[in-house]
Amino acid sequence: MLLEIVKYGHPALRERGKKIKEFNGDLHQLARDMIETMADAHGVGLAAQQIARALQLFVIDVRGAEDRPSTMEVGGRSVNPEDHMPMILINTRVRPTGDPETGPEGCLSFPELYGDITRPASVEVSAVNERGEPVQFHCGGLLARAIQHELDHTQGVLFIDRMPREVKAEMQPDLDALHAHTKATLSRRG
Numbered sequence: 001m002l003l004e005i006v007k008y009g010h011p012a013l014r015e016r017g018k019k020i021k022e023f024n025g026d027l028h029q030l031a032r033d034m035i036e037t038m039a040d041a042h043g044v045g046l047a048a049q050q051i052a053r054a055l056q057l058f059v060i061d062v063r064g065a066e067d068r069p070s071t072m073e074v075g076g077r078s079v080n081p082e083d084h085m086p087m088i089l090i091n092t093r094v095r096p097t098g099d100p101e102t103g104p105e106g107c108l109s110f111p112e113l114y115g116d117i118t119r120p121a122s123v124e125v126s127a128v129n130e131r132g133e134p135v136q137f138h139c140g141g142l143l144a145r146a147i148q149h150e151l152d153h154t155q156g157v158l159f160i161d162r163m164p165r166e167v168k169a170e171m172q173p174d175l176d177a178l179h180a181h182t183k184a185t186l187s188r189r190g
Helices: 025-040 142-154 165-189
Strands: 045-047 057-060 070-074 077-079 087-096 100-107 110-120 122-128 134-141
Touching: 025 045, 025 057, 045 142, 057 142, 070 142, 087 142, 100 142, 110 142, 110 165, 122 142, 134 142
Parallel strands: none
Antiparallel strands: 045 057, 057 087, 070 077, 070 134, 087 122, 100 110, 122 134
8 A cells, every 4th residue: 555755844754763562464564565655656765754653664675776786795695685675674773884975865755855965885784674583784885875864764864964064055945845835734634
């Protein structure tokens, strides 16, 4: 089922996610719906906050992103990241392992807005999947960037919070317009 992706200005985007402790059918369905919604929106990641749920849950799918390749190692062995997609990550923690790298980012909650963000080029990821099983891997490239972006969402942090001041200032009129539109839509819904 397709879910509504909330836009900048919706209060859910600033909520810190609750740790998930129950791995049941409802969680499995939510994760499947998030994957379907992300794919329909042509995204590479979607966090629970973006569908107005304050949970430590996000989904990732970097298949088909040839312009920004990804790397992945499981148990010290190099693997094809596409073989592990789509990915459901819950209660995720990351440890930076690479030097900072600046690259373009967008966000499904900020349609048509992009900016260069500096993040570690690679990270060590520790999480659980939708069955509560441990998931651990090392990744780089777009996969590392997408995981960090979505992990930020689960903490109520938005990519605009990580932009250099000048970049954010340039897009401020667009941000203000999106924020105002979202607030107006929410007030109409009552």
